Amino acid sequence: xxxxxxxxxxxxxxxxxxALVRRGRASFLVHRRAAVAAGxxxxxxxxxxxxxxxxxxxxxxxxxxxxxxxxxDSGADFVVGELRLPRLAxxxxxxxxxxxxxxxxxxxxxxxxxxxxxxxxxxxxxxxxIGALTFxxxxxxxxxxxxxxxxxxxxxxxYLFAWRRGMHAGRFVLIGIGVAIALRSVVHLFITKGxxxxxxxxxxxxxxxxxxxxWDEAAPLGWTLLALAPCVxxxxxxxxxxxxxxxxxxxxxxPLHRTRFGLALLGVLFxxxxxxxxxxxxxxxxxxxxxxxxxxRTAQIPLLCSALLGALIVVAADLPAxxxxxxxxxxxxxxxxxxxxxxxxxxxxxxxxxxxA
Amino acid sequence: xxxxxxxxxxxxxxxxxSLAVGARHIAPGEAVHVLLHGGEGxxxxxxxxxxxxxxxxxxxxxVALALAGTAIQGITRNPIGDPGVLGISQGAAVxxxxxxxxxxxxxxxxxxxxxxxxxxxxxVAVYAVASSGRGGATPVKLxxxxxxxxxxxxxxxxxxxxxxxxxLDEFRFWQVGSIAGxxxxxxxxxxxxxxxxxxxxxxxxxxLDALALGDDVAKGLGQKVATVRVVGGIGATVLTGxxxxxxxxxxxxxxxxxxxxxxxxxxxxxxxxxMAALLGPVMLLVSDVLGRIVFPPGEIPAGVxxxxxxxxFLIAMVRRKAVSA
Numbered sequence: 003x004x005x006x007x008x009x010x011x012x013x014x015x016x017x018x019x020x021a022l023v024r025r026g027r028a029s030f031l032v033h034r035r036a037a038v039a040a041g042x043x044x045x046x047x048x049x050x051x052x053x054x055x056x057x058x059x060x061x062x063x064x065x066x067x068x069x070x071x072x073x074x075d076s077g078a079d080f081v082v083g084e085l086r087l088p089r090l091a092x093x094x095x096x097x098x099x100x101x102x103x104x105x106x107x108x109x110x111x112x113x114x115x116x117x118x119x120x121x122x123x124x125x126x127x128x129x130x131x132i133g134a135l136t137f138x139x140x141x142x143x144x145x146x147x148x149x150x151x152x153x154x155x156x157x158x159x160x161y162l163f164a165w166r167r168g169m170h171a172g173r174f175v176l177i178g179i180g181v182a183i184a185l186r187s188v189v190h191l192f193i194t195k196g197x198x199x200x201x202x203x204x205x206x207x208x209x210x211x212x213x214x215x216x217w218d219e220a221a222p223l224g225w226t227l228l229a230l231a232p233c234v235x236x237x238x239x240x241x242x243x244x245x246x247x248x249x250x251x252x253x254x255x256x257p258l259h260r261t262r263f264g265l266a267l268l269g270v271l272f273x274x275x276x277x278x279x280x281x282x283x284x285x286x287x288x289x290x291x292x293x294x295x296x297x298x299r300t301a302q303i304p305l306l307c308s309a310l311l312g313a314l315i316v317v318a319a320d321l322p323a324x325x326x327x328x329x330x331x332x333x334x335x336x337x338x339x340x341x342x343x344x345x346x347x348x349x350x351x352x353x354x355x356x357x358x359a
Numbered sequence: 360x361x362x363x364x365x366x367x368x369x370x371x372x373x374x375x376x377s378l379a380v381g382a383r384h385i386a387p388g389e390a391v392h393v394l395l396h397g398g399e400g401x402x403x404x405x406x407x408x409x410x411x412x413x414x415x416x417x418x419x420x421x422v423a424l425a426l427a428g429t430a431i432q433g434i435t436r437n438p439i440g441d442p443g444v445l446g447i448s449q450g451a452a453v454x455x456x457x458x459x460x461x462x463x464x465x466x467x468x469x470x471x472x473x474x475x476x477x478x479x480x481x482x483v484a485v486y487a488v489a490s491s492g493r494g495g496a497t498p499v500k501l502x503x504x505x506x507x508x509x510x511x512x513x514x515x516x517x518x519x520x521x522x523x524x525x526x527l528d529e530f531r532f533w534q535v536g537s538i539a540g541x542x543x544x545x546x547x548x549x550x551x552x553x554x555x556x557x558x559x560x561x562x563x564x565x566x567l568d569a570l571a572l573g574d575d576v577a578k579g580l581g582q583k584v585a586t587v588r589v590v591g592g593i594g595a596t597v598l599t600g601x602x603x604x605x606x607x608x609x610x611x612x613x614x615x616x617x618x619x620x621x622x623x624x625x626x627x628x629x630x631x632x633x634m635a636a637l638l639g640p641v642m643l644l645v646s647d648v649l650g651r652i653v654f655p656p657g658e659i660p661a662g663v664x665x666x667x668x669x670x671x672f673l674i675a676m677v678r679r680k681a682v683s684a
Contacts (some may be wrong), residue, residue, distance in 0.1 A: 120506055163674045172499045173677050176439070179502050180673040183444065183610055187666040191659060209517040284510055330522045339514030346507040350500055351491045 036298040036307060043297075043310040050314065051094075054321050055086050059328060088216030092279060093320050093334070094313040095223050096212075097286055099276035101312020102234060104287025105294070105303040106269030109241050110262050111174060114349060117288035118153070118273035121178025124282035125185035126156020127274045132192045132204045146222065146278030153274025156185060157266070210283030210335025212320055219279045226275055233268055238305050240265060283319075283335045285342025286312050292349075362623045366637040370418075373644040377414040378406065380648050385410075412543040417647055417661070418640040419546060419553055420538060420606045425639025427598035428613025429620070429632055430560045430591045433567035435486065437501055438618070438676065442478075442599040443610025443666075445501060446508035450481020451603035453512045456530055460523050471552065475600040482596055484508055537660035538606045538647055545605060552601045557636075559594030563587045564628040571626065609662040611669025612642055618676065642668075 020031040055067045062078045069075075070082045104117045118124050130152030131145050139148075160181050164174040193204050206213065243256040244265065251258050273287055294307035319337040326332060378390040385393075385402050393403045394411075424442065431440035431447075442448045454477025458464040464473065489497075489504040520530060566587030569577035577584050602609065620634035643661060646668060650659035 115503060119510070120503075163678070166678050175499060176502055176677045177674055179444070179506050180670050180677075182506075184666040184670040187610065187663045191663045194660070205517070206521055209514070209521065284514065327522055332518055333521055336514045336518040336521070339510050340518075343507045343511035343514070346510070347488050347504065350488055350503050350507065 033298065033300055033304070036300055036304050039294075039297045040304075040307050040310060043307060043314055047094075047310060047314045047317065050317050050321070051090060054090050054317055055082050057321065058086060058324060088220055089212050089320075090317065091217070092215055092220040092223070093212050093316045095220055095227060096276045096280045096283060097290070097313035097316030098309040099223070099227060099272045099279075099312070100283060100286040100316070101290035101294070101308035101310070102305055103269045103272030103274075103276065104312070105291035105305055105308040106237060106241075106265050106272070107287070108291050109244065109303055110266045110269065113175065114288070114292050115175055115346070116178070117285070118157075118270065118277075119282055119284050119287060120182065121175065122156045122160055122182035122185055123153045123270055123273050124277050124284070125182045125189065126159075127153035127277040128208050128282055129185045129188045129192070130155070131278065132189050132208065135204055135207070136192045136195050136200055146219075146275065149278030150271065150274040153277060154267075154270055156181060157270040161266075206333055207281040209333035210277075210281040210338070211331075211333035212280055212316075212323075213331045213333065215280065223275060223279045227272075230268070230271070234305060237265055237268055241302050241305070281333070281335065283316060284339040285346070286315050286338055289338075289342050289345055290315055292345075363634065363637070366623075366634060366641070369641050370637050373641045373648075374414055374418070376648045377417060377644045378410045381405075381410065381651050412541055412546060413538055413647075414644065415543070415546045416541040416605055417538045417644045419549060420602045420609065421612060421640030421643035422636045423553055423556065423598040423602040423605075423639075424609060424612040424643070425616040425620075425635040426557060426560050426632060427595040427602065429617040429628070429635045430563070430567070430595040430598070431613065432617050433563075433570060433628060434588050434591045434595070435501065436571060437497075439502055439614065439673070440617075441611060441614035442595075442602070443608055444614060445482070445485050445505040446512065447478050447482045447485070447596070447599050448603045448608035448610065449509050449512040449516075450484075451475070451478040451600055452608055453477045453481075453515055455604070456516050456519055459530060460519050471549070471600065471604050474604040475597065478600045478603065479593075479596045481508055481512065482592065482599075537662055538643070539658060539660065541605065549601050549605050552597055556594050556597035556601060559590055560598065561632055563591040563594070564632055567591065567628045568626070607660075607662055609643070609665055611665045611672070612639055615669050615672045616642055618672075 019034055021034050021037075023030055023032055052064055052067060055070075056062050056064055058081070060081055062082055066078045067082055070078055070087075100118075107116055107118060107121075107123075108114055110116075127149040130148045133139075134145060134148045160174065160178045163181070164170070164177045166173070189204075189208055193201050193208075240261045243251060243254070244258065244261055246254065246256075248258060276283070290312035291303045291308040294311050295303050297311075298304045298307055315338065316334060319341070320334040323332040323334045323337050375387050375390060378394070379385050379387045383401075383405055385406065389402055390406065390410075393406045397403070428441050431442065431445070432438060434440075451474035454473035454475070455470045457477075458470050458473035462473070464470060485501070485504045485508050488507070489501040516530075566577070566582050566584075569580045569582040570584065570587060572580075574584055577587075599613075616635050616639045617631065620631045620638055624630040624634050643665065646664035647661040650661055650664045653659055
């Protein structure tokens, strides 16, 4: 029977490029190329993490780093375990959150340029956070709440303003850019209102920096992201349904508006959470999903790869940010912007702007 | 003609308001009296040392930015041309930061040249990026190129500021865009540049009219298209440099004013430009006056006020499909 055509059909019907995984009664499809890419990025990130923990003002040998990681006594406990590891963890989490957030927003907007730092989400988060910082409303512990609120509010505003009998990608991006500029000037206003110390703090914060941050920021961010993980699983499935044009999707019974709204909200939430923890690290949310899609060649932006790539980018940018001008540490956002802006320019020159992602 | 008179009256009112309103209120009549006859006392002191220079600088910056915006919109044939949106102001800002931190220049008159170079480099870069690739320089591509260059330049600025705390303290008050605390000497130094820029931009007014019909028609009408673009571009850059140098990056004056002027006097640039030159200072001074009275005793810088009033304008314009995205 196994050789008959009928027996083979279910296997033959699977889409090209996918592998079928069966565990008992459960089965699911895995995109082969995406799986390989994710594995490769993960290995690369792990290697980079070890390098990140080794290098710095004081060089620590890789074996010692591994000792610290696995909880054995080592002379480098303080440098690696107390200084570098928390910062690395925060970088990974922030990068992953930006990657997922950017991927979801780009999916909904069907436009690679609708990333949170261009359409004003990051600026909204910054404005409210710096406002809280300047007027002494919040201690550092509650700043993330302000960021999330600011990001969501800014996104809602842009969405409402751009909605006119439907959504148009160009209109959305133009209004987003305008709102971003206005919010940036509000940020500058708050900076001049504060005293010098707050100004310096805020200046570092709005560039996006991991300097002097650690478990206090990483732990809440990690737990929140973990809590949101089921939503991401939902998003990965829902994402596929929104890929059709509106007519087809509606005919297939997809609750299109609700799905899109959910995806966008989730994306904004991720981006604002990351902004709250480390400030707006520019362009990670733009770069990671686009590179991920080019690596995997899937029709949709792959969420897992975006998250991994986001983490990779932030860590890869923070390493030179720490080392280049030591002992002065650059904010990591300076480096991501320095790399990301030329990439955006390249996207524009290539003419992939107005169309679909 | 009627509109021009109305705009002139509006400018006069704005100037009077700017002289009269503030932490120490001065009656408009008293302000006029002090202005015409000199006079002694506290009111006269405030007028001559604070309000008059501030107002004069405000008028100059308003004229500069409005004309720069008009020229940019005409040259790029693009309704969202604005020195702030397109990153030209940010280019001038980078020039200023470089001047402060590397060249050790600390006077506003010293900034000017650095601001010019920065503005010119940024405007060339933005236009080159936006016009390459498919479809030429559409509004969305221009805005995106501006956003990209903006982000790049901001990262340069941030990088320098975080490594250099002294520069930050000098720069943070400049970058927000304000005409507060400017002295009369500044106006004395920037007026030649303002004059040159204005002359350059006005000289291409007819060329811009022809350009609005498309490059081919403009050539057919006997205009040297490249010359018009280059001369107008230099003029706009000089004007942006003047505006940014004197007041910091003030966005949206150059965007909104030309549109209002066009709505009032039609498509002829020889009418639009004088109109814009009248309305630009009105918008800037009114924003500045509003900023003085919203949260007393503190002041909101004019740059923030213009951004907050300009964004609704941009949104309305984009929604009305005045911009073919």
